[in-house]
Amino acid sequence: MPSAADALFQGNLLLKTLRAEDRALLAPHLERVTHQRGEILFAAGSEVTTIAFPCGQTVATLIIAMRDGRSAETATIGREGAVGGVVSHGYLPASTQAVVQIGGPILRMDAGRFQEAKRRSESLRNLFTRYGDCLLAQVLQSVACNALHPIEARCLRWLLTLQDRIASETLPVTQELLAAMLGVQRTYLTRILRTLQQQGLIEVGRGRITIRDRAKVEAAACECHGVVRHHYETVLGAGYDRRGHLVRVEPPHEAASAERIPQRESA
Template sequence: MDNLWLRQLPSGDRARLSRAAELRPFARGEVLCEAGESADAVWLPLEGVVGLAVVLDDGRTVDSALIGREGLVGVTCGPMNGRAASRAVARADGAAACIPAAAFGEALERSVRLREALARFTEGLFAQVQQTAACNAQHSLEARLARRILELQDRVEADRLELAQHDLATMLGVRRSGVSEAAALIERRGLIRRGRGWVAVADRKGLEGLACGCYAMLRRVEGELGFAA
């Protein structure tokens, strides 16, 4: 298990953060940080996927970003302003190196390189949030679903994803029946296979062709910033 953002830090910063970290597993559906609440830790995923979910006033949610072992969760709440802007919820089982917010904040104050690395990640995260907003407004559900499956596969690093239709509907902020119809269309094209509680990528190139251009654009941005999953 490894966190790619942590790996690219100078050895002194890695050691400082590693000393403060505690290994914590998380399960699909587990809330790591609730919107509006104080956050007491920064999570650096070693495996698994975490979604940043925007919570609407009627209780519905839609994910604005996905984070795997290429990044970290909690930087927009813990050491920065103390409150979480969104709900951080596990979208795939995994584990993280969990660092107290105070210790992470102290490390930031001591290291210019650490602040630069955090700024690069935050730039990429902001790009993902912006692109997701535009994508949700302009692109078909079929294309958005293809994009989301690809993004999950990139972070899980496996062809089979343990996901129910309810999970995908929650991430995309749509009805489960809509996801069912879109997934059936994609499956008929031979791009995915489905079973009860799982989805498997059968033709990645075909799925990339079906996905909207947001997927390729974000992969390019993440690669340029040096933290692609």
């Protein structure tokens, strides 16, 4: 039966895969808190003083906001990852705003203590460098997707990404939120969702969108969702099955990963 300290790590994939000695470095400094939808973990320009590990169905989104009030999502992070300066040293200003999109438990830790733990453990440094690479891949793929793919494909990509992280066909997302994430007007998105619903891909309800056929949605979406998922599986050794359930695949050998992915000081 797992100890109380081990149970602390079960809700987040990165923490769950840590070695016992690395867990011992982090466990005394992790605090479990509950965040509600809409709460801001950090704002653009502010110092990132805390590392946040979403647990269970909790989902946070990194958002870029423009002066005219418009915004767009750059990365969606759930139980597979962490939010904050995971590979940087010290307190650095945030380039984005991190907002809780689906509320729930989060394990948080002071960024300074986290950096000290990484300094003491090569395996911890390697794991979070690999995770930083995966997060960067998600952001870069999102940039290309937003520039090159039609709104219908982008919409389906975002819904698949969210389903991966909460493992449910019914997604607690409003049309207002989805429009904000995609950087489009609500009225325009409503027409897009109506078309996708008529195609039998989704069902739109009040405050929720249901994916009716995951395989068909994946086929209709652009390749970006699959590319990012494959990168996570290859580099980090973690991914989701077709039902959106979190799985652990055979991780790459740490020494080989360290050679393939150079250590970076900031991300």
